[in-house]
Amino acid sequence: MSEGTEKPSVLVVWPNRPKAMAELEDTYRLIHLWQASEPETLLDEEGPEIRAIVTTGERGASAQLMDRLPRLEIVACFGVGYDGIDVEACKARGVRVTNTPDVLSRDVADMGLGLILMTLRRMAEADRYVRAGRWIEGAHPLGTCAAGKKLGILGMGRIGLELAKRAEVLGMEVAYHNRTERADVALPYKSSPVELARWADVLAVACPGGAATRNLVDAEVLAALGPEGWLINIARGSVVDEPALVAALQAGQIKGAGLDVFADEPRVPEALLTMDNVVLQPHNASATEETRDAMAGLVVANLQAHFKGEKLPTPVA
Ligand code: 8YV
Numbered sequence: 578m579s580e581g582t583e584k585p586s587v588l589v590v591w592p593n594r595p596k597a598m599a600e601l602e603d604t605y606r607l608i609h610l611w612q613a614s615e616p617e618t619l620l621d622e623e624g625p626e627i628r629a630i631v632t633t634g635e636r637g638a639s640a641q642l643m644d645r646l647p648r649l650e651i652v653a654c655f656g657v658g659y660d661g662i663d664v665e666a667c668k669a670r671g672v673r674v675t676n677t678p679d680v681l682s683r684d685v686a687d688m689g690l691g692l693i694l695m696t697l698r699r700m701a702e703a704d705r706y707v708r709a710g711r712w713i714e715g716a717h718p719l720g721t722c723a724a725g726k727k728l729g730i731l732g733m734g735r736i737g738l739e740l741a742k743r744a745e746v747l748g749m750e751v752a753y754h755n756r757t758e759r760a761d762v763a764l765p766y767k768s769s770p771v772e773l774a775r776w777a778d779v780l781a782v783a784c785p786g787g788a789a790t791r792n793l794v795d796a797e798v799l800a801a802l803g804p805e806g807w808l809i810n811i812a813r814g815s816v817v818d819e820p821a822l823v824a825a826l827q828a829g830q831i832k833g834a835g836l837d838v839f840a841d842e843p844r845v846p847e848a849l850l851t852m853d854n855v856v857l858q859p860h861n862a863s864a865t866e867e868t869r870d871a872m873a874g875l876v877v878a879n880l881q882a883h884f885k886g887e888k889l890p891t892p893v894a
Contacts, residue, residue, distance in 0.1 A: 637661020
């Protein structure tokens with residue numbers, strides 16, 4: 578086939594929703610790296626033809642991978658977080674990057690709200706109590722009331738704003754820390770993660786991952802949160818110093834944690850598995866049928882716009 582009529586080759590680092598993948602299949606030649614038994618051979622053979630990558634924030638796209646793809650034009654990320662994608666390498670090569678903002682903010686904030694309630698109200702622990710037939714022995718120990726507690730949100734982006742709305746419905750007091758104070762947000766601003774943690778009963782992490790936020794929640798922040806404080810993480814495992822978190826939980830330096838994300842997913846530190854005051858989720862914050870379909874729709878829309886020469890719906894700035 579001549580140039581112009583041939584289907585552009587798209588490297589699928591990781592697939593997303595079946596319907597979206599089927600739509601892509603109609604328009605593109607999909608090369609499935611995730612299924613390849615010999616990825617190196619696949620890249621040797623197909624690399625020179627690849628014009629686009631479909632990936633996720635976690636699986637990403639490295640500079641080494643891009644080195645194998647001389648005709649690469651665009652990386653479409655299934656996810657709002659794109660910390661796994663070497664954006665600098667993309668910039669240097671003139672490769673465009675898109676993500677899936679907004680469509681998942683409410684679900685991710687819902688997960689934050691759910692984790693707040695599950696930890697403070699000891700819901701996962703109480704569920705295990707009922708299943709173990711222990712209710713018959715007596716009432717489950719009491720939890721903590723969310724109303725009137727202080728929620729500190731670390732990262733006041735789209736997800737942080739949605740979480741703030743939900744927390745206000747619970748009757749929580751909300752303050753935040755962000756890289757820069759937001760003139761359009763009428764909530765009290767704390768000048769550092771430590772100051773926010775010192776103020777808060779519950780510290781919820783909702784900032785982007787990547788080098789700029791690595792270990793932002795460290796031993797000092799956890800100490801400031803204190804023995805009556807909870808940590809909620811709906812952002813990235815990399816934002817929290819995980820060994821410091823485990824140590825703080827073991828020593829009772831914080832009261833509990835609700836975690837959707839981890840430093841080395843899908844591996845979760847062994848020590849957390851037996852802690853009743855910790856609620857664990859398998860990176861599920863955006864994991865609803867509706868939201869994942871909307872995210873996948875944006876991946877398709879961005880690729881279609883790119884190859885038609887139209888404005889990208891959701892480019893990464
Ligand atoms: C994942 C997420 O991308 O949007 C993000 O940044 O972390 C999630 O939505 C999703 O699990 C797909 O890998």
